[in-house]
Amino acid sequence: MAVLAGLYGLTLALGQNPARTPNLDGFASPAVFGGQMPVSGAAAAVKTTASVSVAVAGTAQRAGLRTDPASEWWFERIHVYPRGYDAGFVLSLQQVPVEVFNGFRLTTQTLNAIAQTGPAGVTVADPYGTPVAFAPLRSRVYTVSVLPTGAAVVDNTIRWDFLGLAEPLFVLTGSRLVPFTFTPDWSVPVEDAKAWLTDIIRASTDLEQRIALRAKPRRLLRYSVLCLDPREAAFLDQLVWGWNAYAFGVPLWPHATPVTAAVALGAVLVPCDTATREFAAGQQALLIRDPYTWEAFTIGSVAPLQLGVSGTIKAAWPAGLTLVVPLRLGRLDPVVRIDRPRPDAFRAALAFECDPA
Amino acid sequence: MTTYLGFTVWDLEPDRREDPDSDYALSKVRLDSRAGLFTDDALGPTPNESRPVGFLLRGRSEIAAFQAMLDALKGRLTPFWLPTWRHDFRLVADRAPGDLTLLVEGISYSRFGFSTVDYGSRHLALLKPEGGAIAAVYRGVTAALDNGDGTETLTLSATLGTAYPKDRTMVSFLSLVRLDDDAPALRWHHQALAEATLRVVDLNREAPAPA
Numbered sequence: 001m002a003v004l005a006g007l008y009g010l011t012l013a014l015g016q017n018p019a020r021t022p023n024l025d026g027f028a029s030p031a032v033f034g035g036q037m038p039v040s041g042a043a044a045a046v047k048t049t050a051s052v053s054v055a056v057a058g059t060a061q062r063a064g065l066r067t068d069p070a071s072e073w074w075f076e077r078i079h080v081y082p083r084g085y086d087a088g089f090v091l092s093l094q095q096v097p098v099e100v101f102n103g104f105r106l107t108t109q110t111l112n113a114i115a116q117t118g119p120a121g122v123t124v125a126d127p128y129g130t131p132v133a134f135a136p137l138r139s140r141v142y143t144v145s146v147l148p149t150g151a152a153v154v155d156n157t158i159r160w161d162f163l164g165l166a167e168p169l170f171v172l173t174g175s176r177l178v179p180f181t182f183t184p185d186w187s188v189p190v191e192d193a194k195a196w197l198t199d200i201i202r203a204s205t206d207l208e209q210r211i212a213l214r215a216k217p218r219r220l221l222r223y224s225v226l227c228l229d230p231r232e233a234a235f236l237d238q239l240v241w242g243w244n245a246y247a248f249g250v251p252l253w254p255h256a257t258p259v260t261a262a263v264a265l266g267a268v269l270v271p272c273d274t275a276t277r278e279f280a281a282g283q284q285a286l287l288i289r290d291p292y293t294w295e296a297f298t299i300g301s302v303a304p305l306q307l308g309v310s311g312t313i314k315a316a317w318p319a320g321l322t323l324v325v326p327l328r329l330g331r332l333d334p335v336v337r338i339d340r341p342r343p344d345a346f347r348a349a350l351a352f353e354c355d356p357a
Numbered sequence: 358m359t360t361y362l363g364f365t366v367w368d369l370e371p372d373r374r375e376d377p378d379s380d381y382a383l384s385k386v387r388l389d390s391r392a393g394l395f396t397d398d399a400l401g402p403t404p405n406e407s408r409p410v411g412f413l414l415r416g417r418s419e420i421a422a423f424q425a426m427l428d429a430l431k432g433r434l435t436p437f438w439l440p441t442w443r444h445d446f447r448l449v450a451d452r453a454p455g456d457l458t459l460l461v462e463g464i465s466y467s468r469f470g471f472s473t474v475d476y477g478s479r480h481l482a483l484l485k486p487e488g489g490a491i492a493a494v495y496r497g498v499t500a501a502l503d504n505g506d507g508t509e510t511l512t513l514s515a516t517l518g519t520a521y522p523k524d525r526t527m528v529s530f531l532s533l534v535r536l537d538d539d540a541p542a543l544r545w546h547h548q549a550l551a552e553a554t555l556r557v558v559d560l561n562r563e564a565p566a567p568a
Contacts, residue, residue: 186547194424195540196432206384206401207562210535212434220540254545276417 077103078167079139080160087146087154087174089329091249091284091296093314094146098170100160102134109134114142115159121150122172124158134162144172148296152176152246179249179327181291182236184223185347190254191222195353216356219328221250226347232291233346240336240348249296250330250352251286252278256323260305263287263317270297270307272324279307283357284327287317296327330354358426361480361495362565364533366438367426368493372413372552379408382558402474405559407537410439414543414551423553424543432539436560438495440482440529448523449508459511460504461528467501467509477561480531481511483521494518495531497567514567532557533564 079101087094102109111132114124125143134140146154154174160167184190194217202208227233255277263270270287279285279302288294295315301308307324330352339347359366383404389395414420430437446461459481464470470478479498484491497514504510534557545551 189544189546189552191542191544193540193542194427196434198431198433198539200433204384204386204400205562206405208560210434212431217428217432217540220542222542254543254548254551256548276421 075103075105078109078160078162078165079103080168080170082170083168084171084173085144087172089247089249089284090146090148090154090174090176091179091286091327092148096144096146098142098144098158099139100134100142101139102136104136106136108136109165110163111160112163113161115161116156118156118172119151119153121147121154121176122156122158123147131163144170146172146174148176150176152243175247177247177249177296177329178239178243179251179286179288179294179296180239180330180332180350180352181251181286181288181294182225182227182232184253185226187226188224188349191220192252192254193220194218195220214356218356219252219330219354220351221252221330221354222349222351223253224347224349226345228342228345230344233344235291236346237338240332240338240350244332244334244336248330248332248352249284249286249327250354251288251325251327253325255279256325259287259317259319259322259324262319263313263322265313265316267313268300268309268311270309270313270324271305272307273305274302274307275304278326280326280357281308282310286325286327287313288323288325289317289321328354328357359493359495361438361531362497362568364436364438365426365429366440366482366493366495366531368440368491369412369423369426370491371442372411374413375409375411375554377408377410379406381406401562403472403477403561405477405561406532407556407558409554409556411554412552414553415549417549420543420549420551423551427541430536432541433536436533436535436563438480438531439534439557440484440493440531442484442527443529444527445530446481446511446528448521448526448528451523452517452521452526454519455516457513457516459513459528461509461511463503463507463509465503466511467503471498471501472561475561476564476566477532477559478530479567480533480564481513482527482529482531483517484527484529485521485525492519499567533560534558535560 081099081101085096111130111134113130114126116122116124123145125145128140144158152175154172154176156172158170158172196217197213199211199213200208201211225236227236257272257277259270259272261271279299281299281301283299284296285299285307286294286296295313295317297313298310299307300310333351336348336350341347359368381404384400386398386400387395388398412423414423429435446459446464449460449462452459472478480495481498482493482495484493494517496517498511499514500512502510537556537558541553541555543551543553
């Protein structure tokens with residue numbers, strides 16, 4: 001039989017470990033400590049202040065440093081989590097929960113106010129009111145909402161203002177989109193192109209080198225809209241006049257399809273035929289009944305007969321009246337030529353250039 | 358999609374609703390003092406043809422397949438084969454599956470078109486209707502001979518593999534081309550009917566040798 005060498009396990013019982021001294025009082029201080037007397041038991045209990053003064057049972061005090069780096073970051077301060085949120089392209093209501101945590105272990109802190117800077121269109125739901133006391137190590141969750149209406153750019157900061165403390169900011173960024181909800185006038189074909197970019201270097205002998213300059217194509221959409229209803233025409237007029245400087249959510253109308261069943265409030269699925277249509281996970285889509293009644297959502301997944309929603313649907317959408325259509329981020333041509341067959345009618349050929357998707 | 362000599366063949370039959378036009382472009386330098394005699398110095402051996410090709414797309418599946426092909430081409434970047442869909446040659450006799458030659462009406466191809474400098478005009482598509490679709494084979498021309506009786510004999514790179522009757526066969530040049538537009542557009546008439554006109558340009562200098 002083989003014989004294997006091994007070690008006996010050492011217990012923690014004092015005296016059985018030859019590497020440990022039985023009594024700290026017997027510890028001979030090395031020269032680096034100046035040959036002072038050993039640390040007293042009372043001094044060893046001090047451990048949390050930033051600059052620790054260790055009282056020794058002698059005549060001198062020694063400065064020390066805190067030894068636990070985690071406590072430096074976690075305690076004795078206010079935490080806001082997450083610290084920021086990129087809302088991306090805001091087409092419909094977006095909400096993000098933000099947790100505010102009092103990291104002081106022994107001290108109650110008082111939240112005086114919730115201060116916000118930046119353009120309109122961002123709200124913070126405050127169910128607790130102010131001032132409100134945060135007990136030690138207590139957290140509360142607030143809901144920050146980015147509204148679909150507001151300034152073109154989302155660039156806001158929110159500060160939970162605790163009395164006498166410097167708190168981290170919560171930073172919101174994004175771009176607010178307005179969907180272009182007018183359907184094309186199908187008497188004129190809808191032009192739809194994917195625009196690549198190729199650099200061609202041609203030799204005098206007709207040989208050429210081709211270099212792709214875009215990894216993904218931009219999308220060009222050109223179509224006419226015709227509004228004979230005065231209210232619609234006026235709305236479209238306002239839209240083209242007032243939002244031309246900013247990005248639109250541009251529906252890919254050739255890929256619109258009706259919902260095949262009613263979509264309930266809070267639904268996470270949109271039933272529709274997705275085959276041969278350009279729905280893609282992570283992209284936006286639009287539920288739409290008319291130019292005024294729509295809801296944008298982010299596609300979470302695509303299956304042959306339904307779209308998964310990232311989040312939930314915020315309204316009820318009946319079958320038979322509702323279309324679902326893929327959406328792209330696009331910008332309108334700088335010049336829009338408008339033809340007015342009547343003073344209160346609107347007809348225009350529009351050209352959108354959309355971001356690569 | 359079929360591939361031939363390493364490139365995709367776009368074999369969707371075009372729509373001929375509009376009269377096709379085409380340009381032959383050859384790089385030339387003119388030596389001209391403007392006082393008397395002048396001459397041209399051709400830099401490329403053969404002209405590249407540029408022409409529009411129209412397609413009518415019926416149904417969303419056909420539109421999606423067309424769009425997928427456009428996506429794969431990435432604008433002007435990628436070469437592909439495209440038959441001219443013209444009767445560039447007319448067969449004089451039916452051809453059997455084992456035939457390695459075509460007997461065609463003479464068009465002086467052996468004198469002008471059979472280039473030995475590049476291979477842009479050395480590939481053919483033989484097209485015939487079959488079972489509601491178009492049956493096609495693609496072959497290179499390795500030799501061309503004027504028979505002196507108003508016919509020419511074209512020697513192919515491989516046997517045909519199937520019979521081609523003279524009265525049901527279209528013999529077209531198969532051109533290596535690229536798109537001439539980085540943003541080819543679909544024109545949607547409604548959600549299941551679209552058309553597109555693509556402009557393509559030959560790449561004679563890049564066409565591979567018949568094999």
